[in-house]
Amino acid sequence: MWATRQRAARSLDPDQTLFVVTRAHERYYTDELVGVRPSQVLIQPDNKGTAPAILLSLLYLNRLHPDASVVFLPSDHHYVDELGFLDAVHRAFEAADRPTQPAVLLGASPTHAEVGYGWIEPGPLVETTGGNGIFRVERFWEKPTLRVAQALLNLGCLWNTFVMVGRVRTFLDMIQKATPQLYGAFHRRETAFGRFDVERLYESLSPADFSRDILERSPADLGVLNAGSVGWSDLGEPERVVGLMTQLDSQCDWLKNWQFSQAHAR
Numbered sequence: 001m002w003a004t005r006q007r008a009a010r011s012l013d014p015d016q017t018l019f020v021v022t023r024a025h026e027r028y029y030t031d032e033l034v035g036v037r038p039s040q041v042l043i044q045p046d047n048k049g050t051a052p053a054i055l056l057s058l059l060y061l062n063r064l065h066p067d068a069s070v071v072f073l074p075s076d077h078h079y080v081d082e083l084g085f086l087d088a089v090h091r092a093f094e095a096a097d098r099p100t101q102p103a104v105l106l107g108a109s110p111t112h113a114e115v116g117y118g119w120i121e122p123g124p125l126v127e128t129t130g131g132n133g134i135f136r137v138e139r140f141w142e143k144p145t146l147r148v149a150q151a152l153l154n155l156g157c158l159w160n161t162f163v164m165v166g167r168v169r170t171f172l173d174m175i176q177k178a179t180p181q182l183y184g185a186f187h188r189r190e191t192a193f194g195r196f197d198v199e200r201l202y203e204s205l206s207p208a209d210f211s212r213d214i215l216e217r218s219p220a221d222l223g224v225l226n227a228g229s230v231g232w233s234d235l236g237e238p239e240r241v242v243g244l245m246t247q248l249d250s251q252c253d254w255l256k257n258w259q260f261s262q263a264h265a266r
Contacts, residue, residue, distance in 0.1 A: 001032040001075040008073055011086040018042060018060065020053045045199050051208035055175055055186055056198075061168050069097050071165045080231025088227035092165035095134050095225070102126075103166030103174065104134060104223045105215075107158025108232040113149035117234060118142045118160035118211060120224050121152065133226075137219040142211065158224065161232055162211065170221075178217040182208055 001019075008017055019036060021029045022044045033041060042056055054072065061068060071089055079085045085106075092104040107120045123138035140160065141152055164171075176183040182205070189201040208214075215222065 001029055004073055004075045004077065005032065007079070007082055007086070010082070011089060012071070015040075018057050020044065020057050022047045043198075045202045047207075048202055048205045049207040050210040051175070051179065051182060051213055052186075052202070052205055054171070054210050055182065058168055058171050058175070059186060059190070062172060066168060069093055069165065069167050070171070072163060074162055074234075076234060077161065077163075078231075078233040081229070085227055085230040085232070088225060088230070089163070089165065092225050095223070096166045096170075101166075102136075102221050102223045103164055103170050104225050105137065106161045106163040106165070106227045107224045108161050108227050109229045110153055110157070110159050111229075113146060113153045114159065115143060115146055115149050118162075119144060119149070119152045120158045120160045121155070122158065122224050122226075123219075126223050134223040135225075137222040137224050139219065140211070140216045142216070158226055159232065160211070161227070161234075163227075174218050174221050175214055177221075178214040179208060182213075 005017070005019075008014070015037075018040055019029075019033060020042045021033075024047065042060060044053060044056065058070070061070060071093070088106055092106060095101050096104045105120060107122075110119075119141040120137055121139040121141065123136035126134045126136055141148065141157070144152065172183075185205060186201065189197050189204075
């Protein structure tokens with residue numbers, strides 16, 4: 001989270017950054033959020049997936065700045081070229097700020113036929129922004145087989161970074177259309193003062209995944225911008241963390257111990 005926070009601060013106003021966390025992870029994020037105002041931290045009582053977390057943040061923002069545009073930055077990402085990535089975010093903001101523009105996903109140029117990532121198949125060109133085209137999303141491919149991943153690589157498809165830029169209202173409309181039950185659950189728990197009984201709300205929620213339950217149902221409402229070869233990695237799996245550290249030649253005791261335990265576990 002610290003790296004993501006620092007990365008965001010290089011291009012975005014830190015006072016306009018929200019952090020969505022889960023109470024069970026408090027021992028991990030407490031030190032990471034030193035200096036952040038309590039009003040900038042949304043604490044979920046339980047992990048119900050990415051869709052409720054994103055909807056919670058959007059409804060909070062909708063009360064404060066309903067006409068604002070927003071970017072979602074997952075906390076477990078690494079970029080070799082951070083400036084190149086932030087430039088792509090800036091270009092996505094320029095495009096998504098238009099009222100008629102769909103939300104924009106950032107795709108990364110793939111380096112190999114990765115089966116652990118989601119892929120985006122671009123469709124027709126929507127517009128050209130800053131010399132880079134924004135395309136309609138033709139289809140999502142979530143964690144394909146090696147054979148399919150190789151075909152997607154050959155077709156010029158992109159890795160789905162899950163970094164999204166768009167207007168608050170655009171995302172809310174998308175969620176309401178794709179998952180009216182989830183949207184309705186939040187609406188029923190909203191008080192007259194625009195707040196939520198979060199504890200009782202999350203007790204009633206079923207887990208929901210933003211990629212599967214919303215994005216994959218809404219390709220017509222999405223555009224994709226190729227962020228290029230920015231060296232993106234999703235560090236959500238231990239093997240990717242180890243691979244990155246090995247690549248950076250940053251050996252440490254816990255890494256050696258992990259490699260030793262993995263070798264003996266086989």
